[in-house]
Amino acid sequence: MSSDQAKSPPEQPAQPAAVPAYPPQYSGAHYPQLPPGAYPPPYYTYTPLANDPNHDPNAPNGPPMPYLMAFPPPPPGMVYAYAPPPPVPGQGMPYPYPPPQGLPAAPRPKRKQVKMACTNCAGACKRCDDSRPCERCVKYGIADTCVDGTRKERKKGIKRGPYKRKSKFGSNEAAFPTASSAPTGEASTEPTTTPAPTYPPMPESYYPYYYPHPGYPAPGHEVPQPNGEAVANGNGHPMPHPYYPLHPAVYPSYPPYSHPGPVAYAAPPAMMPPPPPPPDVNGKADDTVTAAPKSKKKRKVGEDGAPKAKKAKATNGEITNGVGPTAVGSSHTNGTAVNGVNGAADQRHVVSSA
DNA sequence: CCTCTCGGAGCCTAAAGTCG
DNA sequence: GACTTTAGGCTCCGAGAGGG
Numbered sequence: 001m002s003s004d005q006a007k008s009p010p011e012q013p014a015q016p017a018a019v020p021a022y023p024p025q026y027s028g029a030h031y032p033q034l035p036p037g038a039y040p041p042p043y044y045t046y047t048p049l050a051n052d053p054n055h056d057p058n059a060p061n062g063p064p065m066p067y068l069m070a071f072p073p074p075p076p077g078m079v080y081a082y083a084p085p086p087p088v089p090g091q092g093m094p095y096p097y098p099p100p101q102g103l104p105a106a107p108r109p110k111r112k113q114v115k116m117a118c119t120n121c122a123g124a125c126k127r128c129d130d131s132r133p134c135e136r137c138v139k140y141g142i143a144d145t146c147v148d149g150t151r152k153e154r155k156k157g158i159k160r161g162p163y164k165r166k167s168k169f170g171s172n173e174a175a176f177p178t179a180s181s182a183p184t185g186e187a188s189t190e191p192t193t194t195p196a197p198t199y200p201p202m203p204e205s206y207y208p209y210y211y212p213h214p215g216y217p218a219p220g221h222e223v224p225q226p227n228g229e230a231v232a233n234g235n236g237h238p239m240p241h242p243y244y245p246l247h248p249a250v251y252p253s254y255p256p257y258s259h260p261g262p263v264a265y266a267a268p269p270a271m272m273p274p275p276p277p278p279p280d281v282n283g284k285a286d287d288t289v290t291a292a293p294k295s296k297k298k299r300k301v302g303e304d305g306a307p308k309a310k311k312a313k314a315t316n317g318e319i320t321n322g323v324g325p326t327a328v329g330s331s332h333t334n335g336t337a338v339n340g341v342n343g344a345a346d347q348r349h350v351v352s353s354a
Numbered sequence: 355c356c357t358c359t360c361g362g363a364g365c366c367t368a369a370a371g372t373c374g
Numbered sequence: 375g376a377c378t379t380t381a382g383g384c385t386c387c388g389a390g391a392g393g394g
Contacts, residue, residue, distance in 0.1 A: 112366050113385050125360065125386055128392045154368050154382055163371055 050134045 114128050120137050121128035128134045134141030 026359075111364060111386075115366085117385060122385070124358090127386055152383065156369070158381085160370055160380065165372090165378085 107224060116148045116151065120146055220280045 114130055117128035118132065118134050118137060120132060120140075120142055124136075126138060132148070133146035137143045137146035170275055
């Protein structure tokens with residue numbers, strides 16, 4: 001179904017009820033060169049999938065890799081962890097385990113909108129496409145009424161107050177910590193003069209983690225560039241990945257990927273998470289931050305408090321609101337009644353009392 | 355269970371404001 | 375004039391109600 005393409009990514013597989021013991025190859029003993037005591041075991045590795053860009057083609061199952069890694073170096077305070085591999089038929093979940101519900105999952109893909117929904121889809125608040133008749137109108141047998149509406153012209157001459165200057169690291173003036181701002185809490189005296197490093201977007205199905213600070217590289221792997229090529233050092237050998245295994249004592253491990261502890265992951269002590277955006281003067285949601293969970297919507301009720309009657313069903317059993325030529329699509333978030341796409345009065349969401 | 359409604363989050367982009 | 379920020383206008387996701 002085409003409307004599924006914009007839906008949330010599929011849920012991660014359910015976490016196994018029982019957490020079996022980790023096999024020895026998933027212990028921190030893999031990394032003897034780590035500073036003694038700095039990152040004591042256990043920490044675990046995850047063998048990359050064959051389609052993983054870090055997968056070693058010369059090793060059928062790839063080299064063991066720490067589950068926490070930075071590729072390329074992420075913004076301070078963040079590392080990327082591999083997404084869980086798919087379950088192995090007959091063997092269940094491989095290591096590590098999938099993240100639990102509530103783990104900050106990969107950002108959902110941006111919703112894509114068509115330039116102009118047809119009048120039917122607009123009225124029904126349903127997904128449209130660029131073809132005419134659109135897929136939905138064809139499906140409902142109303143292809144003959146599948147036409148574009150007309151957009152209202154934007155208002156002009158509306159005066160605004162002075163603009164707030166945004167940080168380069170977010171949509172708000174509270175900047176995300178930069179590489180030059182010490183995660184250890186040192187205050188930078190020049191918060192805005194250092195050119196901001198640019199970071200690639202977090203790969204899909206990766207998970208954000210915090211790391212304490214760089215400096216504990218794990219065994220070498222190539223450091224692929226965004227184009228997928230590896231960077232070699234002066235000797236022609238691949239540069240190691242900047243891995244940052246977490247110190248379980250300081251930064252409690254995330255259960256599914258590390259020591260089976262109960263601690264949900266949080267920002268390191270010296271590295272505060274990106275601050276919540278200040279309330280927008282207009283109350284408008286900031287697209288760059290995770291929105292709060294939607295509030296439970298309340299059913300629209302009539303003057304007497306009784307639920308408004310549904311529109312009568314069409315005889316063909318298909319939807320009746322918004323599919324006809326009088327259906328309109330217009331803003332309904334600002335509370336202003338405006339003309340619909342056909343110039344008719346806004347009948348959207350108006351329920352017939354008949 | 356399925357269909358339909360519709361609140362409101364999210365997206366696009368033009369207008370207003372700022373900067374060099 | 376180019377760039378940035380804001381917000382108007384719109385799309386459409388997805389929870390919830392109600393019907394079959």
